[in-house]
Amino acid sequence: MNLRRLPFTREISLGVLVYLYVPVMVLIFYSFNANRTATVWSEASLDWYRKILVNPSIRDATWNSLVLATAAGLGSTLLALAAALGTKNRFRGLAVVEAILNAPLILPEVVVAVATLMLFVAIGIDMGLTAMIPAHIAFCIPFAYLPIRARLEGMNPSLEEAAQDLYANRFVTFRRVTLPLMWPGIMAGFTLAFVTSLDDFLTSFFLSGPGSTTLPVYIFSAIRAGITPEINAISTIMLIVSVALVVTSFLLGKIRR
Amino acid sequence: MTNPQSAISVQSVSKSFGRGDSAIKVLQDVAVEIGTREFFTLLGPSGCGKTTLLRLIAGFEELDSGSILIDGERVDHLPPFRRPVNTVFQNYALFPHLSVAQNVAFALEMQSLSRAEVIRRAGEALEMVRMAAFANRKPSELSGGQQQRVALARALAPRPKVLLLDEPLSALDLKLRKQMQIELKQLQAEAGITFVFVTHDQEEALTLSDRIAVMQGGRILQLDTPRAIYERPSHRFVADFIGDINLLEGKVDGGAIQLDCGASVAGNFGHAPGDRVTVAIRPERARLAKSGEGSFAAEVMHSAYLGTATLLQLRLADGREFLLRETRIGEGAAPPEKGSRVSVHLPDSALQVFAA
Ligand SMILES: Nc1ncnc2c1ncn2[C@@H]1O[C@H](COP(=O)(O)OP(=O)(O)OP(=O)(O)O)[C@@H](O)[C@H]1O
Ligand SMILES: [Mg+2]
Numbered sequence: 001m002n003l004r005r006l007p008f009t010r011e012i013s014l015g016v017l018v019y020l021y022v023p024v025m026v027l028i029f030y031s032f033n034a035n036r037t038a039t040v041w042s043e044a045s046l047d048w049y050r051k052i053l054v055n056p057s058i059r060d061a062t063w064n065s066l067v068l069a070t071a072a073g074l075g076s077t078l079l080a081l082a083a084a085l086g087t088k089n090r091f092r093g094l095a096v097v098e099a100i101l102n103a104p105l106i107l108p109e110v111v112v113a114v115a116t117l118m119l120f121v122a123i124g125i126d127m128g129l130t131a132m133i134p135a136h137i138a139f140c141i142p143f144a145y146l147p148i149r150a151r152l153e154g155m156n157p158s159l160e161e162a163a164q165d166l167y168a169n170r171f172v173t174f175r176r177v178t179l180p181l182m183w184p185g186i187m188a189g190f191t192l193a194f195v196t197s198l199d200d201f202l203t204s205f206f207l208s209g210p211g212s213t214t215l216p217v218y219i220f221s222a223i224r225a226g227i228t229p230e231i232n233a234i235s236t237i238m239l240i241v242s243v244a245l246v247v248t249s250f251l252l253g254k255i256r257r
Numbered sequence: 258m259t260n261p262q263s264a265i266s267v268q269s270v271s272k273s274f275g276r277g278d279s280a281i282k283v284l285q286d287v288a289v290e291i292g293t294r295e296f297f298t299l300l301g302p303s304g305c306g307k308t309t310l311l312r313l314i315a316g317f318e319e320l321d322s323g324s325i326l327i328d329g330e331r332v333d334h335l336p337p338f339r340r341p342v343n344t345v346f347q348n349y350a351l352f353p354h355l356s357v358a359q360n361v362a363f364a365l366e367m368q369s370l371s372r373a374e375v376i377r378r379a380g381e382a383l384e385m386v387r388m389a390a391f392a393n394r395k396p397s398e399l400s401g402g403q404q405q406r407v408a409l410a411r412a413l414a415p416r417p418k419v420l421l422l423d424e425p426l427s428a429l430d431l432k433l434r435k436q437m438q439i440e441l442k443q444l445q446a447e448a449g450i451t452f453v454f455v456t457h458d459q460e461e462a463l464t465l466s467d468r469i470a471v472m473q474g475g476r477i478l479q480l481d482t483p484r485a486i487y488e489r490p491s492h493r494f495v496a497d498f499i500g501d502i503n504l505l506e507g508k509v510d511g512g513a514i515q516l517d518c519g520a521s522v523a524g525n526f527g528h529a530p531g532d533r534v535t536v537a538i539r540p541e542r543a544r545l546a547k548s549g550e551g552s553f554a555a556e557v558m559h560s561a562y563l564g565t566a567t568l569l570q571l572r573l574a575d576g577r578e579f580l581l582r583e584t585r586i587g588e589g590a591a592p593p594e595k596g597s598r599v600s601v602h603l604p605d606s607a608l609q610v611f612a613a
Contacts, residue, residue: 161317162350164337166364167415176363180354 031232048233061218072136073194080144104139113206127209136197144189151185191249264451265291270323298454300462301472307455342419343412351396358392364415382414419451493611496537505536518573520553526610533613540582542607552602
């Protein structure tokens with residue numbers, strides 16, 4: 001059946017688009033507003049961007065977020081890669097293993113965050129980045145795993161056999177054939193994990209300690225003091241960073257292929 | 258029993274997949290000696306175990322029992338990368354992330370040759386399959402036939418003792434396949450390499466091979482030259498599988514075979530009286546004859562002019578079909594018309610008789 005022939009396809013699509021993106025557009029628009037009150041337009045200005053660039057707490061929070069997201073992205077991608085390779089050959093318990101790996105997608109994050117907090121307190125781990133990094137790695141695993149797995153499934157198994165047939169041992173086969181072919185999946189997995197960690201509020205909020213505030217946590221506390229255009233500006237920058245990352249990884253994946 | 262001349266010696270190899278009751282026996286007690294520089298073909302219907310035998314020789318599957326020797330040395334415990342054979346995969350399996358030149362150089366780099374040597378020999382291999390002009394392309398930018406040639410060059414570049422080819426031509430259209438068949442044969446002669454070639458196309462097997470092993474259900478039924486397999490099939494299955502053939506059921510009656518269609522054939526061909534047998538005859542060996550001694554009547558159902566011959570589709574007295582390929586309907590002599598009655602003669606020397 002031709003989808004374009006269904007009635008109102010165009011209208012509904014347009015409605016969904018507006019529904020999804022209008023809030024973000026408004027946020028970006030008002031980040032260039034000179035007025036102190038975030039929702040009243042006076043004139044265009046870059047003042048808020050200038051302000052956040054010199055604000056030391058924002059700079060620290062940005063740094064923390066980037067460190068955390070990088071660590072979570074790398075850690076979870078490595079684990080996901082190992083999991084994907086380990087489950088490459090179909091076996092009986094594969095569905096169970098996948099369910100366990102992907103559990104963070106369904107488990108209520110607040111429950112896991114509280115549980116992690118209690119565990120860390122019980123075993124005496126200080127709150128802060130040391131607590132946040134392992135927690136972020138854990139919930140980022142499925143985001144890294146799914147694209148890697150998809151890529152691996154799509155790979156022609158005779159390519160690895162061909163490499164071995166042409167005198168490459170298992171290690172060389174992995175380095176010269178498997179890894180390069182999986183690279184787009186790995187990049188996509190890392191990017192998704194990175195962005196997911198960058199955006200996380202709940203887990204970070206529960207586990208952050210003095211000096212380890214991340215951007216989402218900072219925005220949350222700032223907003224309690226009143227919505228300012230400053231927050232719009234920070235959010236806009238975060239948005240741009242995320243989108244840029246996803247686009248870059250997409251393009252890199254395309255070139256690699 | 259090891260033949261010192263054999264390039265490959267497969268000795269009573271068995272292989273099954275799965276375990277316990279659900280195990281499927283894919284190869285049963287297969288034994289083959291393949292000579293050096295031989296063009297050896299594994300021929301058989303889908304699922305008969307051709308690919309499995311090839312994968313066992315290459316090292317992608319493990320034997321259940323038996324042994325495999327290459328140039329007199331046991332290889333069945335060695336991983337694929339330690340065996341002096343290369344494979345041309347059915348789907349080519351070219352590395353999509355590497356250029357044509359890098360694909361061909363892959364095995365050479367593994368052999369720790371100098372950079373210059375790698376480039377020289379990869380170039381040579383590409384030259385041999387006339388693909389040098391495409392060295393910098395990616396496999397995805399090549400046609401099927403071109404990919405096939407690159408796969409061949411990649412497997413030939415390290416100069417293996419044996420090349421294993423799994424239906425390498427099956428993805429090509431007819432014209433290209435014919436052309437590649439000739440090229441393959443030439444290449445094999447030039448490079449002086451043993452070829453183990455898998456196909457389920459009997460015509461391809463007959464034209465290319467020095468010897469053919471006809472397989473069915475995990476066993477080798479007959480192993481012989483193309484001529485012997487075509488002219489003296491050892492099993493009814495082989496006769497039926499290779500080329501067109503007429504199979505006539507009958508019963509041994511004293512010194513003759515009484516066919517169900519009414520005709521009789523002199524001689525019992527070594528079968529005991531009372532035995533049910535199948536008499537096989539190729540369409541081109543049966544003759545149109547004057548009615549009388551040693552011939553039987555048939556009705557012409559269809560007559561197809563093929564240029565070099567006329568193919569007659571006949572109906573026998575018992576309703577069975579019979580194919581007859583007549584090359585002697587010359588100038589002036591019109592082929593029998595549809596619906597007309599002819600008589601068919603079966604020369605004794607053209608008959609094969611199998612126990613039914
Ligand atoms: N990995 C496997 N696991 C289970 N059964 C298998 C496996 N590989 C092959 N088989 C079975 O073994 C039998 C022989 O397979 P094989 O691929 O050798 O056939 P083939 O002669 O190459 O057929 P084709 O002409 O279709 O390629 C088939 O019945 C197939 O289903
Ligand atoms: Mg096969």
